[in-house]
Amino acid sequence: MSETNLKLIENELGKDIAAVKTVADLDQVFYKYLGNRGQIKQLFKEMKDLPEDKRKEIGVNINGLQKKIIDLIDSKKKELLTGHLAKTMEAEAETLSFDLPKIGHLHPITQTIRMLNKVFTEMGYSIVDGPEIETNEYNFTRLNVPADHPAMDMQDTIYIKEPNLLLRTQTSSVESRIMAGNKPPMKLVCPGRVYRNEKVNKSNHFIFHHYQGVAILEKVSLKDLFGTLNLLFKRMYGPKIIVRYRNKYYPEVEPGVGADMQCFNCRGRGCPLCKGVGWIEMGGAGIIHPNVMKMAGIDSKKFMGFAFGLGLDRWVMAKYNITDIRTLLGGNLAYKYYENENTL
Amino acid sequence: MAGLMMDDLKEITYQGKQDYLISLEVRQNRADCLSIIGLAREVAAYYGLVCKLPLNKLIIPIKKGSGVEVKALKHVKRALAFEITGVKNKKSLAWLKEFLALYDINSVNLLVDLSNYIMILTGYPSHLLDKDKITGKFCWAVNQDFKEFITLDKTKVKLLGKEIILKDDKTILGLAGIIGGKTAEIDLNSQNIIVEMAIYDRVAVRRDSRSLKIVTEASIRLEKDLSPEGLDSAMNLLISLILKETGGKIKARPFSFYPTKQPSLKIKLDSRLISVFAGVEISQSKTVSILKDLRFKVLKSGQSLEVVPPLDRMDIGICEDVIEEVIRIFGFEKIPSNQAPAFAIAKQMTSTTIKFSEKTRDILATIGFDEILSWPLTKKEINSETNYLDWDNISTQNSVNEEFPDLRQSIAPSLLFQFKEYKKRNIGKIKLFEIGRVFGKKGSNYLEQESLGILIEPEKEKAILELKKAVETLLLSLGFNEISYLSSITKPKIANPFSCWDIQVKGETVGIIYKIYKSLGFAEINISKMSNLAKNFNLNPAVELIHKLVILDANVELNNSKDVTPLLKSLQKEIGKNLWSLEVIDIFSLKDRKRYTIKASYVDLSDKEAKEMHSKVFNL
Numbered sequence: 001m002s003e004t005n006l007k008l009i010e011n012e013l014g015k016d017i018a019a020v021k022t023v024a025d026l027d028q029v030f031y032k033y034l035g036n037r038g039q040i041k042q043l044f045k046e047m048k049d050l051p052e053d054k055r056k057e058i059g060v061n062i063n064g065l066q067k068k069i070i071d072l073i074d075s076k077k078k079e080l081l082t083g084h085l086a087k088t089m090e091a092e093a094e095t096l097s098f099d100l101p102k103i104g105h106l107h108p109i110t111q112t113i114r115m116l117n118k119v120f121t122e123m124g125y126s127i128v129d130g131p132e133i134e135t136n137e138y139n140f141t142r143l144n145v146p147a148d149h150p151a152m153d154m155q156d157t158i159y160i161k162e163p164n165l166l167l168r169t170q171t172s173s174v175e176s177r178i179m180a181g182n183k184p185p186m187k188l189v190c191p192g193r194v195y196r197n198e199k200v201n202k203s204n205h206f207i208f209h210h211y212q213g214v215a216i217l218e219k220v221s222l223k224d225l226f227g228t229l230n231l232l233f234k235r236m237y238g239p240k241i242i243v244r245y246r247n248k249y250y251p252e253v254e255p256g257v258g259a260d261m262q263c264f265n266c267r268g269r270g271c272p273l274c275k276g277v278g279w280i281e282m283g284g285a286g287i288i289h290p291n292v293m294k295m296a297g298i299d300s301k302k303f304m305g306f307a308f309g310l311g312l313d314r315w316v317m318a319k320y321n322i323t324d325i326r327t328l329l330g331g332n333l334a335y336k337y338y339e340n341e342n343t344l
Numbered sequence: 345m346a347g348l349m350m351d352d353l354k355e356i357t358y359q360g361k362q363d364y365l366i367s368l369e370v371r372q373n374r375a376d377c378l379s380i381i382g383l384a385r386e387v388a389a390y391y392g393l394v395c396k397l398p399l400n401k402l403i404i405p406i407k408k409g410s411g412v413e414v415k416a417l418k419h420v421k422r423a424l425a426f427e428i429t430g431v432k433n434k435k436s437l438a439w440l441k442e443f444l445a446l447y448d449i450n451s452v453n454l455l456v457d458l459s460n461y462i463m464i465l466t467g468y469p470s471h472l473l474d475k476d477k478i479t480g481k482f483c484w485a486v487n488q489d490f491k492e493f494i495t496l497d498k499t500k501v502k503l504l505g506k507e508i509i510l511k512d513d514k515t516i517l518g519l520a521g522i523i524g525g526k527t528a529e530i531d532l533n534s535q536n537i538i539v540e541m542a543i544y545d546r547v548a549v550r551r552d553s554r555s556l557k558i559v560t561e562a563s564i565r566l567e568k569d570l571s572p573e574g575l576d577s578a579m580n581l582l583i584s585l586i587l588k589e590t591g592g593k594i595k596a597r598p599f600s601f602y603p604t605k606q607p608s609l610k611i612k613l614d615s616r617l618i619s620v621f622a623g624v625e626i627s628q629s630k631t632v633s634i635l636k637d638l639r640f641k642v643l644k645s646g647q648s649l650e651v652v653p654p655l656d657r658m659d660i661g662i663c664e665d666v667i668e669e670v671i672r673i674f675g676f677e678k679i680p681s682n683q684a685p686a687f688a689i690a691k692q693m694t695s696t697t698i699k700f701s702e703k704t705r706d707i708l709a710t711i712g713f714d715e716i717l718s719w720p721l722t723k724k725e726i727n728s729e730t731n732y733l734d735w736d737n738i739s740t741q742n743s744v745n746e747e748f749p750d751l752r753q754s755i756a757p758s759l760l761f762q763f764k765e766y767k768k769r770n771i772g773k774i775k776l777f778e779i780g781r782v783f784g785k786k787g788s789n790y791l792e793q794e795s796l797g798i799l800i801e802p803e804k805e806k807a808i809l810e811l812k813k814a815v816e817t818l819l820l821s822l823g824f825n826e827i828s829y830l831s832s833i834t835k836p837k838i839a840n841p842f843s844c845w846d847i848q849v850k851g852e853t854v855g856i857i858y859k860i861y862k863s864l865g866f867a868e869i870n871i872s873k874m875s876n877l878a879k880n881f882n883l884n885p886a887v888e889l890i891h892k893l894v895i896l897d898a899n900v901e902l903n904n905s906k907d908v909t910p911l912l913k914s915l916q917k918e919i920g921k922n923l924w925s926l927e928v929i930d931i932f933s934l935k936d937r938k939r940y941t942i943k944a945s946y947v948d949l950s951d952k953e954a955k956e957m958h959s960k961v962f963n964l
Contacts, residue, residue, distance in 0.1 A: 104709035107717050126693035133790050159741040187690040206744040223623025226681035247672040249371040255668030331765035
C-alpha cells in the first residue's frame with residue numbers, strides 16, 4: 001500500500017460521485033468505499049502488513065480519505081434530496097390546485113339575520129322564536145289589534161282550516177308569547193318567517209322575514225329606542241348613514257314611529273329605489289301600548305317597554321343586488337364558487 | 345315627520361307654471377287627514393297657525409223624513425239625506441274640473457263634481473241620486489234579494505249577499521260606502537235629486553269592497569274611522585254649493601239617522617310622563633301650547649292635565665295617545681338618537697334550538713353544503729309521498745297559491761324543487777340543506793318542528809354513503825357520539841324501500857336517511873328533538889389535566905352472536921368519572937367466539953389505582 005494507491009482511490013471516487021444520479025446510485029458508492037467490504041475497510045485491514053514506522057503515517061492518510069469520502073457522499077445526498085423534494089412539492093401543488101374542496105354558503109337571509117343578531121347579542125338581547133301556526137289571540141288580540149281591524153280579514157291573513165288558527169303575520173306574536181310567560185326585565189329579538197295573503201310578484205311575496213325586537217325594563221324612552229335603532233343601522237350600513245323618525249300608527253305601540261334611512265343608493269338626492277324621496281322605510285317601532293302590557297300581566301306603572309319590527313327581505317335585496325323578491329325563496333338563488341367572497 | 349310620510353315628490357307643470365306634486369302617506373287611523381281640511385289642520389298645528397275653514401252658508405234644521413229609511417241598523421252609524429227639487433244640472437265649472445283633475449278624478453257633470461269636491465275638501469263621501477228614477481222608498485239595507493248590480497261606470501258586479509246596499513222598492517241603487525248604481529244615476533237632465541251622506545261600520549265597507557274587488561275614493565275613506573260628528577258641516581257645505589251653483593230648493597223634512605251619539609272624551613294625564621316617554625325634557629307650557637294648537641280643550645293645567653280631544657280625532661282615546669300627539673308636534677328630530685342606551689342586564693333566553701340550528705348551518709356550510717330557503721306550502725299529494733312521521737296533513741283555508749294549499753310535512757319537497765331548478769340551469773355538484781318548519785296534525789293538536797333537510801347528488805361515491813358521512817360529521821360535531829341506523833318503520837313513498845333508515849342518537853330516532861330516484865340521497869333531522877336531547881350535554885368538557893393518563897389493555901371474549909356495544913356501555917358506567925377513553929383496538933375471530941382487545945385510558949388515578957380499577961371492571 002502506498003500513497004499512490006490512495007490517490008488512485010480518490011480519483012476513482014471523484015468519477016463515481018460525478019456519475020451518481022439517484023439516492024440508490026449514491027448508496028452503491030457508499031458500499032463500494034465505506035461498506036464492510038469496501039475499499040477503505042480493505043485498506044485498514046492491509047495496514048497490519050506495513051512496517052511499524054509507516055503504519056502511523058499511512059493510517060492518518062487513510063482516515064483523511066475516509067472523511068473526504070463521507071463528506072462527498074453527504075454533500076451529494078443533500079443535493080439529490082433537495083432536487084427530489086422540489087419535484088415532489090411541485091407535483092403535489094399541481095394536484096392541490098385542481099381539486100379544491102367545496103365550501104358551502106349560507107342564505108343571504110340567514111347572513112343578514114346573523115349580522116343583526118350579533119349587534120343585539122352584544123347588547124345583551126336573547127334570540128327567541130315561536131310557532132308559525134299561531135292563534136288569533138297571540139297574533140292579534142294580545143298585540144292590541146282590535147277585533148274589527150282590517151288586518152284580520154281573510155284578504156290579509158292566511159288561515160288554517162280550524163277556527164282561530166292562522167299563519168303568523170308578524171313575529172310580534174313571539175313577543176306576546178314571551179311577555180306572557182316571563183317577568184321583566186327582558187330584552188329579546190325574534191327573527192323569523194311571516195305570512196300574509198299577498199299576491200306574489202316581483203316586489204311582493206306572501207312569505208317574508210321579520211325581525212322583531214323588544215326591551216321591557218323599569219324605564220325606557222323614545223331616546224333609548226332611537227339610540228338602539230341608530231346603532232343598528234350604522235353597524236349595518238356604515239357610520240355616515242342618516243336615520244329619521246316620523247309618527248306612524250301600529251296598534252301594538254303608542255307612541256308609534258316609522259324609521260326611515262337616507263337612501264344609500266342616492267344619498268338622499270332621489271332615485272328609483274327610493275321613489276325619488278331620498279328615504280327608505282326600514283321598519284316600525286314605538287313604546288309598547290299599555291293594553292299589550294296589561295294583557296301580558298305586566299304592570300305598566302312599574303315597567304315600560306319599546307318594540308321595533310323590521311322587514312328583512314328588502315334589506316337583503318338591496319345588499320345582494322337581487323331585483324326580484326321571488327328569488328329569495330323561489331329556486332333562482334345560486335352561489336358562485338369562484339368569487340373571492342366572505343361566506344359568513 | 346309629524347305623521348304624514350311624503351311618499352313621492354314630483355316637479356310638474358300646472359297651468360303653465362312649475363309646481364310640485366306631493367304624495368302623502370296618511371296613517372291608517374287618521375281618516376280625518378284624507379281631506380284638505382284635515383291636512384290644513386295638521387299644518388296649522390305644526391306651525392302654530394290658525395286654520396280658517398270654509399263657512400257653512402246655511403244651517404238646516406233636520407227632522408226625520410218619511411221617504412227614507414235605514415234597515416241596516418247594525419251597519420249604519422249615521423246617515424243624512426236631503427231631497428232637492430228643481431236643480432239645473434250642467435257641465436262642470438272650469439275651476440272644479442281642474443281641481444278634481446289634480447286628484448285624478450274625472451269630471452262627470454256639475455252635481456257629481458260638487459259631490460266629489462266636498463269629499464276631497466272634507467273627507468266625507470256623498471252620493472247623489474236622481475229622485476225621478478227611484479221607485480217608492482229609498483233606504484239602506486242588507487242585501488238579501490239582489491244577485492247582481494250595474495255600477496255607475498257600467499260594470500256588472502256579481503253580488504255575494506249580505507252587502508250593505510242602497511235600494512228602493514224595486515231595485516238596488518248603490519253599494520253603500522263604495523259606489524253608486526246606474527239606475528238612479530245623475531245626468532244633465534236630472535232635476536229632482538236625493539243627496540245622501542253616511543258613516544258605516546267600517547269593517548263592513550272594507551269587507552264588501554275587498555270581496556267585490558271594488559276600491560273607490562269613497563270606500564278608502566269609509567273603511568276607516570270617520571267621525572259621525574263631522575257629517576253635518578260636510579253636508580251643509582255640499583247642499584249650499586248645490587243650491588248656489590244649480591239652483592233648486594230643499595224639500596221639507598230632510599232625513600237624519602244618528603242612534604248613538606259620538607261621546608266627547610275627557611282624558612287625564614300626568615304631564616311629566618311626556619318627558620319620560622320622549623327621553624328629553626318637554627316643558628309643561630310647551631305641552632299645553634301644542635295641545636291647544638291641536639285643538640284640544642285643556643280643562644286642567646299644571647302637573648295633572650285634563651284634556652278634551654277634538655271630535656274629528658277618532659284616534660285619540662287614552663293618555664298615551666295624547667303623549668304621542670305632544671311628542672310628534674314637539675318633533676322626533678329633537679330627540680337625540682346618537683346614544684345607545686345603557687340598559688340593565690336581562691335574563692338570557694336564547695333557546696337551544698336556535699343555537700343548534702346556527703351551529704348546524706356552520707358545520708354544513710364548512711363541509712360543502714349550500715343553504716336554501718323555500719316555501720313551506722305544498723300539496724297533499726306531495727306530502728303523502730314525502731311524509732315519514734305519524735301525523736296528518738294541515739290545509740290552509742285561503743292559500744295565496746291555490747295549487748299549494750297544504751303545509752309541508754317534510755323538507756324533501758323543497759329541496760327536490762331546488763334540485764330540479766339547478767339541474768335545469770346545468771348546475772352540478774349539488775349539495776343542499778334547509779332548516780325550516782314542517783307541520784302536521786295529531787288528533788286536535790297542530791304541531792310544528794324545526795327540521796333540517798339535506799340533499800346530495802353524489803360525485804363519486806354512492807349517495808347514501810356520502811350522505812351518511814355528512815350526517816355523521818354533523819352529529820359528531822354537535823356532540824352526539826352514539827349514532828346508529830335502523831331500517832325505517834315508516835318509509836316515505838318517494839324513498840327507495842331498500843335504502844331507507846331511521847337515524848338514531850342515544851337510541852332515539854331523530855331523523856331519516858334514504859335514497860331518492862336512482863342516485864340522490866336525502867336526510868331529515870328533527871332539530872327540536874336534537875336540542876332536547878342535548879340539554880344535558882356538557883358541550884365544553886374542558887379539564888385541568890395534571891397527571892398522565894394510565895393506559896391499560898384487556899382481552900374480552902364474546903359469543904359471535906353478542907354485540908360488544910352493551911359491554912362498552914356498562915364499562916363506561918362502571919368506570920365513571922375516571923374514564924378518559926375506551927376503544928376496541930383489535931378483534932380476533934375464534935371458533936364460535938370473538939376476542940376483543942379493549943384499550944382503557946384512566947384519568948386522575950395513580951398507576952396502582954388504575955390497575956386495581958382495571959382488574960375490577962374486567963374481572964382480571
